[in-house]
Every structure is written in C-alpha cells, then in structure tokens.
Amino acid sequence: MAGSRGVVLAALFANGAIAVLKFLGFILTGSPSMLSETYHSVSDTGNQVFLLIGIRYSDKQTSREHPFGYGKAQFFYSFLVAVLLFGIAGWESVKHGYDAIVHGTHGVAGPVSIAGFSFPSWYVNVAVLLGAIGFESYAFAKANKELRRQIDKYGWTGLRDAFRKTSDVTTLTAFTEDTIALLGAGLALAGILLSKATGNEIYDAVTALLIGIMLMGFAVALAWENKRLLLGESLPAEVEAELRAAIENAPQVVHVDTFRTVYIGPQSVLVTTDVSFVPETQATDLDELIADLEAELRAVDDRIEHVYVEPEV
Incomplete structure (x- = not known):
C-alpha cells in the first residue's frame, strides 16, 4: 500500500x-x-x-x-x-x-x-x-x-x-x-x-x-x-494450484474437496476450502491443524488475508 x-x-x-x-x-x-x-x-x-x-x-x-x-x-x-x-x-x-x-x-x-x-x-x-x-x-x-x-x-x-x-x-x-x-x-x-x-x-x-x-x-x-x-475475480489458476498443493501435502490431509479464492482488495485475498482429514484425526487436534494450514497458505502467497477451512473427517 x-x-x-x-x-x-x-x-x-x-x-x-x-x-x-x-x-x-x-x-x-x-x-x-x-x-x-x-x-x-x-x-x-x-x-x-x-x-x-x-x-x-x-x-x-x-x-x-x-x-x-x-x-x-x-x-x-x-x-x-x-x-x-x-x-x-x-x-x-x-x-x-x-x-x-x-x-x-x-x-x-x-x-x-x-x-x-x-x-x-x-x-x-x-x-x-x-x-x-x-x-x-x-x-x-x-x-x-x-x-x-x-x-x-x-x-x-x-x-x-x-x-x-x-x-x-x-x-x-x-x-x-x-x-x-x-x-x-x-x-x-x-x-x-x-x-x-x-x-x-x-x-x-x-x-x-x-x-x-x-x-x-x-x-x-x-x-x-x-x-x-x-465482480470478484479469483487468484490465477497456477497460484490456486500451488495453494491447493500446499494443503494436500499437509499432515493428516486426505483430500481437498473444494477450494475457492477471491480478491477482497488490492493484494488482499479471501480463501475458503473444504478439507478431508484422515479418519483418526481427533476433534481436539483440528484447531492446530487448521492454524498450520492457514500459516502454510500465507507462506505460499502473502496476499492471503482471510482463510476459512471447513474440516471433513
């Protein structure tokens, strides 16, 4: 800015x-x-x-x-x-x-x-x-x-x-x-x-x-x-692919069910995703896993400001 x-x-x-x-x-x-x-x-x-x-x-x-x-x-x-x-x-x-x-x-x-x-x-x-x-x-x-x-x-x-x-x-x-x-x-x-x-x-x-x-x-x-x-454009496809891969490679993640991004301002992006975790994942561990995912996404692209992860176990 x-x-x-x-x-x-x-x-x-x-x-x-x-x-x-x-x-x-x-x-x-x-x-x-x-x-x-x-x-x-x-x-x-x-x-x-x-x-x-x-x-x-x-x-x-x-x-x-x-x-x-x-x-x-x-x-x-x-x-x-x-x-x-x-x-x-x-x-x-x-x-x-x-x-x-x-x-x-x-x-x-x-x-x-x-x-x-x-x-x-x-x-x-x-x-x-x-x-x-x-x-x-x-x-x-x-x-x-x-x-x-x-x-x-x-x-x-x-x-x-x-x-x-x-x-x-x-x-x-x-x-x-x-x-x-x-x-x-x-x-x-x-x-x-x-x-x-x-x-x-x-x-x-x-x-x-x-x-x-x-x-x-x-x-x-x-x-x-x-x-x-x-009108609400998303990040370029190649950037979304990098971000999606970062989630899929994270511990205890089985699959990324949905993944969406949208610009909410200059150099500011909102990410929403539904993520399937391994069946053995404990509910008490989800907060830490989601926090790690958010940090990983921001490390890939610093334009990401808001992240919403919907866990599926």
Whole structure:
C-alpha cells in the first residue's frame, strides 16, 4: 500500500504542474493539441485525487457491515477514474480536435510576448511539452519501479501479464496513465513541429483528435480491468494450484474437496476450502491443524488475508 501511495503522490505532483503549464501554453498560443493535452493533464490530476481517496477509504477498519474491510474501494474509485475523468476528457479532446479539423484552428500565428521578451508561438508549446515530458518521466519511473517489483515478486512474465493479473489497480492506473501522458505529449509535440515545418495547421488539429481517441481507449481498458475485480475475480489458476498443493501435502490431509479464492482488495485475498482429514484425526487436534494450514497458505502467497477451512473427517 505504501508503494501505491508513493506512486500516486508522485503522479499528482507531476500532473498538477503539467496541467498549469499546458493551460498557459494554450492561452498564449491557442494550439488545439495543447488544449487536448490540458484536458488530459487535468483528468490525470483528478485521477490521482480519486485514487488517493480510494487508498484512504480502503484503510478503514472492518465493521459489521463490511466484515472483510473496504479494500474494494480502490477498485471502485479506479472505475470512476475511467468513466468520469478519462472518458469525459477524451471525449472533449476528440470534439475539439474534430472541430479544429473541420473549421480550422484559431492559434496565435505571430510572436508571443512573455515578461517583455518575444518568442514565436510554437517555441512556447515546444518548451511546455518538453517540460511535461520531463515531469511525466519522473512519475512514470516511480510507477514502473513499483510495477516491476510486483512482476518480480509474483513471477509474472511481463507488463502484459501484470495488466491481466494484478489486483493493485492504483499502481496499474498510475503506470498506464503516465505511459499515455508521455505518448500524448509526444504526439502533441510532433503535431506542432509538423505544422511549423509545413505551414499547415491540420497536423496540430489531427494530433488533438488522436490524443482524445487514445484517452478514450485507455478509459475502456481501465474500466474493463476494474470490472473483473469488482465482480470478484479469483487468484490465477497456477497460484490456486500451488495453494491447493500446499494443503494436500499437509499432515493428516486426505483430500481437498473444494477450494475457492477471491480478491477482497488490492493484494488482499479471501480463501475458503473444504478439507478431508484422515479418519483418526481427533476433534481436539483440528484447531492446530487448521492454524498450520492457514500459516502454510500465507507462506505460499502473502496476499492471503482471510482463510476459512471447513474440516471433513
């Protein structure tokens, strides 16, 4: 959890600074792609606020109404990020880019004056985008480090495997968001430079449209990943097989009759199982046997938080 919070705070700092820079760049130059990038960074900043709320809410103590805690709050707030922030920001960027393509842009063609100095308008956009890439690279490095740590820890094959299997949607959201932000800034930079080189503003407008489409695509992908966890996904089959084998190899266990797992929060799993013990097992020994099974399961995978064993003798 601490790793996720650090990733989110780094991204919040970077995206807040970038949003201000991009908006100033748009005000000074009127560039369509800069406005799309402003929408993008504002949505990213709001994203981090929602994720921090989710982290804070998930830290609440268990209660009668929520006996397994509030861990799924992070799934819910990440889903809100996808639907409310990225979807809306992406749609606004698409509309603005389309309007600029159809009706033309209204950018500042002449020089821009800042503190008594005059610059070509495209200089301002390039400087802002290069600054944005620098800030985003910092946030991306933090998110990438945390995600790589999880990949090494759980033996995933790479980023694609992590995207399908991780329950830490907070880190996943921040990582993907930072990746999209770097791509968006790169697209905007390419569009502005192409418009400058050719004298045709269509490239700036087209990149604004592409940034919006990219944001909306991410919104769909993120919502889909949160859906599987909100609906109650189990651990991957290969992990369940390891856990089941750990029970079957335990002393006095004859057979595992049923075995189920479900995520109840980021990196937090509930396990229920029916276990048949040897007929000679005494009822007085069951408590110790079950406690040993719980410890063995947690030794195999530290994400396991709750274990319920139903003994069959």
